[in-house]
């Protein structure tokens with residue numbers, strides 16, 4: 001049964017500038033062109049989701065309150081038309097803690113495919129880190145790496161390309177060149 005196409009979006013370094021454990025609303029700065037790219041995706045019928053690892057909570061660096069305030073500021077600045085971002089999921093655990101949802105876990109993506117009737121063959125996970133790409137691949141959807149966040153090495157790129165991950169400069173480039181929007 002064909003379903004809706006979807007984009008699973010990493011937050012920091014993909015939608016907004018990554019300030020390393022971003023936790024203050026005044027730090028929130030959408031990456032250039034992201035708003036327009038998201039609006040184009042909504043217009044093309046993509047369901048939008050955000051999946052973010054927030055180990056700063058598990059490490060005690062900031063609180064859920066800080067996290068929610070940052071999301072509120074991001075959504076305010078993005079000002080997307082309805083339905084906007086359908087669901088946002090954060091995994092607060094440290095990398096060394098057990099976690100159901102922390103990327104590279106595919107659990108959130110799998111749940112959304114089921115709940116929203118999504119088409120895995122037309123869905124993508126986009127982010128700046130290996131854990132993002134692996135979450136998408138583990139869920140059986142395609143993955144795209146963007147260079148707008150964490151630095152990455154040629155070795156990392158070779159490894160990712162070997163596994164079918166595509167690379168783009170940033171999310172707006174992905175939307176333009178890969179989705180044709």
Ligand SMILES: [Mg+2]
Nearest residue numbers: 010012013128
């Ligand atoms: Mg990121």
